[in-house]
Amino acid sequence: xxxxxxxxxxxxxxxxxxxxxxxxxxxxxxxxxxxxxxxxxxxxxxxxxxxxxxxxxxxxxxxxxxxxxxxxxxxxxxxxxxxxxxxxxxxxxxxxxxxxxxxxxxxxxxxxxxxxxxxxxxxxxxxx
Amino acid sequence: xxxxxxxxxxxxxxxxxxxxxxxxxxxxxxxxxxxxxxxxxxxxxxxxxxxxxxxxxxxxxxxxxxxxxxxxxxxxxxxxxxxxxxxxxxxxxxxxxxxxxxxxxxxxxxxxxxxxxxxxxxxxxxxxxxxxxxxxxxxxxxxxxxxxxxxxxxxxxxxxxxxxxxxxxxxxxxxxxxxxxxxxxxxxxxxxxxxxxxxxxxxxxxxxxxxxxxxxxxxxxxxxxxxxxxxxxxxxxxxxxxxxxxxxxxxxxxxxxxxxxxxxxxxxxxxxxxxxxxxxxxxxxxxxxxxxxxxxxxxxxxxxxxxxxxxxxxxxxxxxxxxxxxxxxxxxxxxxxxxxxxxxxxxxxxxxxxxxxxxxxxxxxxxxxxxxxxxxxxxxxxxxxxxxxxxxxxxxxxxxxxxxxxxxxxxxxxxxxxxxxxxxxxxxxxxxxxxxxxxxxxxxxxxxxxxxxxxx
Numbered sequence: 242x243x244x245x246x247x248x249x250x251x252x253x254x255x256x257x258x259x260x261x262x263x264x265x266x267x268x269x270x271x272x273x274x275x276x277x278x279x280x281x282x283x284x285x286x287x288x289x290x291x292x293x294x295x296x297x298x299x300x301x302x303x304x305x306x307x308x309x310x311x312x313x314x315x316x317x318x319x320x321x322x323x324x325x326x327x328x329x330x331x332x333x334x335x336x337x338x339x340x341x342x343x344x345x346x347x348x349x350x351x352x353x354x355x356x357x358x359x360x361x362x363x364x365x366x367x368x369x
Numbered sequence: 370x371x372x373x374x375x376x377x378x379x380x381x382x383x384x385x386x387x388x389x390x391x392x393x394x395x396x397x398x399x400x401x402x403x404x405x406x407x408x409x410x411x412x413x414x415x416x417x418x419x420x421x422x423x424x425x426x427x428x429x430x431x432x433x434x435x436x437x438x439x440x441x442x443x444x445x446x447x448x449x450x451x452x453x454x455x456x457x458x459x460x461x462x463x464x465x466x467x468x469x470x471x472x473x474x475x476x477x478x479x480x481x482x483x484x485x486x487x488x489x490x491x492x493x494x495x496x497x498x499x500x501x502x503x504x505x506x507x508x509x510x511x512x513x514x515x516x517x518x519x520x521x522x523x524x525x526x527x528x529x530x531x532x533x534x535x536x537x538x539x540x541x542x543x544x545x546x547x548x549x550x551x552x553x554x555x556x557x558x559x560x561x562x563x564x565x566x567x568x569x570x571x572x573x574x575x576x577x578x579x580x581x582x583x584x585x586x587x588x589x590x591x592x593x594x595x596x597x598x599x600x601x602x603x604x605x606x607x608x609x610x611x612x613x614x615x616x617x618x619x620x621x622x623x624x625x626x627x628x629x630x631x632x633x634x635x636x637x638x639x640x641x642x643x644x645x646x647x648x649x650x651x652x653x654x655x656x657x658x659x660x661x662x663x664x665x666x667x668x669x670x671x672x673x674x675x676x677x678x679x680x681x682x683x684x685x686x687x688x689x690x691x692x693x694x695x696x697x698x699x700x701x702x703x704x705x706x707x708x709x710x711x712x713x714x715x716x717x718x719x720x721x722x723x724x725x726x727x728x729x730x731x732x733x734x735x736x737x738x739x740x741x742x743x744x745x746x747x748x749x750x751x752x753x754x755x756x757x758x759x760x761x762x763x764x765x766x767x768x769x770x771x772x773x774x775x776x777x778x779x780x781x782x783x784x785x786x787x788x789x790x791x792x793x794x795x796x797x798x799x800x801x802x803x804x805x806x807x808x809x810x811x812x813x814x815x816x817x818x819x820x821x822x823x824x825x
Contacts, residue, residue, distance in 0.1 A: 252609070254638055258616065261631070265619075325601060346604070346605070347607070347608030350612075
C-alpha cells in the first residue's frame with residue numbers, strides 16, 4: 242500500500258513541486274493550503290508523514306505542530322518542516338514544539354525523498 | 370575635570386568671592402563714616418581747648434588754662450600734647466602739657482586766640498591729637514563686625530558648597546545616564562529610555578532622546594521586517610524556479626509522453642515566478658529612484674478610461690479564478706495630464722492590492738469623478754473593493770515605505786509582498802501634483818482615491 246503523505250503549504254508552486262516528487266516515488270499525496278485545512282484533513286483520514294511549511298496565513302507551521310501534538314491520535318506522527326532558512330535558535334525552538342526534521346527550500350528531489358523516507362524509517366523502528 | 374567638578378568649584382568660588390566683596394564693601398563704607406566721626410570728635414576737642422584759651426585770656430589767668438588743659442587731657446585721653454605759647458607785647462612764655470607717644474598716629478593742629486580787648490595779647494596752641502586713641506572704640510567695633518562676617522562667611526561657604534554639590538549632581542545625573550544610554554544604543558542595544566521628568570531644558574533633552582531612541586527601535590524593526598520580506602520575495606520564487614527546472618529536466622530525461630505536458634505547465638509557472646521576481650526588482654529600483662529624488666513623470670494628455678480598461682483586462686483572469694468581479698465604471702472623461710505608464714502602474718498596484726485582500730464573491734471597481742480646486746479641474750479616480758478593510762493604525766502607515774499592516778497574511782491570497790507598492794503609488798501621485806487618500810474600516814472594504822489634473 243502506498244505511503245500516505247500530507248503536504249501543507251500556502252504557496253501553490255511548492256504544493257505542485259512536492260506533489261510531483263512524491264507521486265513520482267509512488268506515494269499517496271494530499272494537499273492543504275494552511276494549518277487549519279491540514280489539521281481537518283488529518284482528522285478525517287490519517288497520514289504516515291506530514292510536510293508543513295513554517296510561514297503560512299491563518300494557522301502557521303508552529304501553530305499546526307502544537308495543535309497536532311495536542312491530539313492523542315496524532316502526537317507521534319512524524320512532521321517535516323519546510324523552511325526558507327532558519328537560524329540555529331529557530332531550529333531548536335521548532336524541535337521543541339514537535340518538528341522531527343527540516344527541509345530547506347529550495348531542495349533537490351532526492352533530498353526531499355530521502356528525508357521523508359528517513360522520517361518513516363524512524364517511526365517504523367519505534368513501532369517495532 | 371568633569372562638568373560636575375567644574376560646576377561645584379565655580380559656584381563655590383563665585384559664592385566665596387561675592388561674600389568677600391560684600392564684607393569688604395561694608396567695612397569700607399563703615400570706614401568712611403568713622404573717618405568723618407573721628408574728624409568731628411577731634412574738632413570738638415579743638416573747640417573745647419580754643420574756648421578754654423579764650424576764657425583764660427579774658428580772665429588773665431594763664432594758670433587756669435594750664436590746669437584746664439590737664440583736666441581736658443583726663444577727659445579726652447586722645448589729647449597727646451598741647452604746647453601753649455603766650456605772647457604779650459614782645460614777652461613770650463610757653464608751657465607744654467603731656468608728651469607725644471612714640472609711634473602713635475598723631476596729627477597736630479595750630480590755632481591762635483587773641484584777647485578781644487587787647488589784640489596784642491595772644492595764646493598760640495599746638496594741639497596734638499592721638500588718633501590711635503580716638504580710633505580705639507571704632508577699631509573694637511570693626512573687629513567684632515569682622516568676626517561676625519568671618520563666621521557668616523564660613524557657614525554660607527559650607528552651605529554653598531553643599532548646595533552646589535547637590536545642584537551639580539542633579540544637573541549631571543541625567544547627562545551621565547543619557548551618555549550611558551547613547552553608548553548602549555551605539556553598541557546596538559536599541560530602545561533604551563530614561564525615566565526622568567522635569568520641565569526644564571534637561572527634561573526636554575531627555576524627552577527628545579527617548580523619542581529618538583523609540584524611533585531608532587522602530588526603524589530597526591522596520592529594517593528587520595523588510596530584510597525578511599526581501600529574503601522571502603527573492604528566495605521563494607527562485608527556489609520554485611530551481612525546483613521546477615529540475616523536475617522538467619527529469620521528465621525530459623525520462624522521455625515519457627505525459628511528462629511533456631507537465632513540463633509545459635511547469636514552464637508557465639516558471640514564467641509567473643520570473644515575472645514576480647522582475648516586478649519585485651522593478652519596485653526596488655523605483656524606490657531607489659524615489660529616495661534619490663529621481664522619480665520623474667512625463668506629463669502628457671492621456672486617455673484614463675483606456676488605461677483603466679487595460680488594467681481590468683490584465684487582471685480579469687486572476688479575478689475570475691478568485692471568484693471576484695472586477696469592473697471599470699469610468700464614464701468618458703476629459704483627458705488628464707499624466708504619465709500613462711506610471712498611471713497604469715498605480716492602477717495595477719491598487720487593483721492587485723484589492724485582489725489580495727478581497728475574498729471570494731467580492732467586487733473591485735474603478736470610478737472617476739470631476740471636481741474643481743481653485744482655478745483648475747481635476748479628476749478623482751477611486752479603486753474600491755469589498756475586502757477585509759483595515760483599521761486606523763494600519764491606515765496611518767499605509768503609504769510608509771517598507772511597512773506592512775499587521776496580520777498582513779491573514780486570509781490573504783497570494784504573496785506577502787514587501788510593503789513597497791503603495792509607497793511607490795503615493796510617490797507617483799505626488800509627482801503628478803495630485804493627492805491620494807484612503808477610506809477604510811475593518812470589514813468595510815477599502816477605497817483608495819487619487820487625483821489627476823484635467824489637461825487644459
